[in-house]
Amino acid sequence: MSYYTLLVYMIAGALGAGYFHTRSFLALDALLFTAVLVYILRTGRIKLLPVHFFLLILTLLYWLSAIWAVDVEQALLEAGKISSLLPLSLLFAGLSRELRDRIWSAWAWCGTALTLWGLAFGLFREGRLESTLGYANSFAVILAAGVAAGWGAYKLSGHKRYWIVCVIQIGGLLWTGSRAVLVLAVIGAVIYVFLNRDAQKVSMLGTMAASVLLAVVLAFAARNGGAAFREIAWDAPEFALRRIYWSDAFHLWLKHWLLGVGGGGWAVLYPSVYVKYVHQQYLQVALDTGVFGALSFIGMIIFSIRAGLRRGKEGWGSVLAIILFCAHLAFDIDLAYPLVFGLFIMLLTGAEAEGGPGQEIPLPRFRTAALALPAVIAIFFFSWLTVGYTSLANGESAIARQDWERAERSLIAAAAQLPWSHETHYELAALYSAIARSQGDESYMQKALEEMRTASDMIPENRSYKEMVKQAEN
Numbered sequence: 001m002s003y004y005t006l007l008v009y010m011i012a013g014a015l016g017a018g019y020f021h022t023r024s025f026l027a028l029d030a031l032l033f034t035a036v037l038v039y040i041l042r043t044g045r046i047k048l049l050p051v052h053f054f055l056l057i058l059t060l061l062y063w064l065s066a067i068w069a070v071d072v073e074q075a076l077l078e079a080g081k082i083s084s085l086l087p088l089s090l091l092f093a094g095l096s097r098e099l100r101d102r103i104w105s106a107w108a109w110c111g112t113a114l115t116l117w118g119l120a121f122g123l124f125r126e127g128r129l130e131s132t133l134g135y136a137n138s139f140a141v142i143l144a145a146g147v148a149a150g151w152g153a154y155k156l157s158g159h160k161r162y163w164i165v166c167v168i169q170i171g172g173l174l175w176t177g178s179r180a181v182l183v184l185a186v187i188g189a190v191i192y193v194f195l196n197r198d199a200q201k202v203s204m205l206g207t208m209a210a211s212v213l214l215a216v217v218l219a220f221a222a223r224n225g226g227a228a229f230r231e232i233a234w235d236a237p238e239f240a241l242r243r244i245y246w247s248d249a250f251h252l253w254l255k256h257w258l259l260g261v262g263g264g265g266w267a268v269l270y271p272s273v274y275v276k277y278v279h280q281q282y283l284q285v286a287l288d289t290g291v292f293g294a295l296s297f298i299g300m301i302i303f304s305i306r307a308g309l310r311r312g313k314e315g316w317g318s319v320l321a322i323i324l325f326c327a328h329l330a331f332d333i334d335l336a337y338p339l340v341f342g343l344f345i346m347l348l349t350g351a352e353a354e355g356g357p358g359q360e361i362p363l364p365r366f367r368t369a370a371l372a373l374p375a376v377i378a379i380f381f382f383s384w385l386t387v388g389y390t391s392l393a394n395g396e397s398a399i400a401r402q403d404w405e406r407a408e409r410s411l412i413a414a415a416a417q418l419p420w421s422h423e424t425h426y427e428l429a430a431l432y433s434a435i436a437r438s439q440g441d442e443s444y445m446q447k448a449l450e451e452m453r454t455a456s457d458m459i460p461e462n463r464s465y466k467e468m469v470k471q472a473e474n
Helices: 001-018 022-043 051-067 072-083 086-094 097-118 134-159 159-175 181-196 201-224 239-254 265-269 281-289 291-312 313-330 338-355 365-400 404-417 424-441 442-458 463-473
Strands: 045-048 359-362
Touching: 001 022, 001 086, 001 097, 001 338, 022 045, 022 051, 022 072, 022 086, 022 291, 022 365, 045 086, 051 072, 051 086, 051 281, 051 291, 051 338, 072 086, 072 265, 072 338, 072 365, 086 365, 097 134, 097 159, 134 313, 159 181, 159 239, 181 359, 239 265, 239 281, 239 291, 265 281, 281 291, 281 442, 291 313, 291 338, 313 338, 365 404, 365 424, 424 442, 424 463, 442 463
Parallel strands: none
Antiparallel strands: 045 359
């Protein structure tokens, strides 16, 4: 059951992991907690690792941050995203070594399918393949992990079909145009070949693969006059902009270093343009949850690397993958996607499960009840959120179809079920404004103004809402 639940997680993430659509993962949270509840009740045991301790602290801090968050609604949604990681890790840790290897094999096929899907339907933006994710760099991370997983599956099974899987994903990786991921992938391949130079098959095939990848990257750079890779430089325009984000975020964190501003607070407080994330995961966690959240995140990584190193040469591959992943987290938003965050957590969990001091704990009746109760509460809460945000989504769709009656009914239901949601009042304002324009009824414009004021009062630091209220009043 755990294995198939994780497969569902991967498929759902591949199909619906869009940057601005994480609300769809609320239903997946309910599924993951249901799977953990059933697992506990059926097996009467649970395998605990250090990563679970850190994840529990990080999750609690995200939920607590909603109390003082600048944007309560977004803080709750970010906490919901983080909440999926603990049950995901528990399920993955409970798998046998063989089933964990099958999950990684499935990941390779997932990356291949996403590449073919993106090519078939032309899911490019500005010449870069994004497939279903809507962001080329994070898709490149999925493909780089898929290449590594495909290589691991080939080593275990000897099936040459995994060569095709790797070739397709390498092609997809090149089409993403993600320069940083390409460079890290080449560095990782070279280091991996060096570490396994004593294994003849690994050395021969790995050298060939690394050489081909390096040659393609160099050819790509030569064709573009090296311009694409010069944009990786510290003074490149893209990095210059991100350094501004990092500097402003760091100064904002210094003002809120202890508790943070809650998930989504950066998007509200950032003074110049709307940017949803800081583009630096360590700083993002610190800004969201304060210094203790950042320490928990970093501690989780350190313990997993230690567990991988404890296995000696056998664990070098997982340690290398974690380090490369962490390097990319230093300048991008990979973990904004639940699927990619899930990949990262499974990587950390796998390193600890195979080389850490994990303990499988039997669960007598009292312990089972103590663990089952939080799972039941989580299932109920995420089901509640799913219904509420589904009503909001239905209202948004009805507005687009100009079905005013259904839109109002859905949005009012969402507002009643999600009393912290400023977004429902914003959509109600949009609805009443549209009705006023189409019917020429000023009473609806007054309703729109009232809803806009309500949304602005719920998140007073939001300058866009204040500007809309002023425009409506004038």
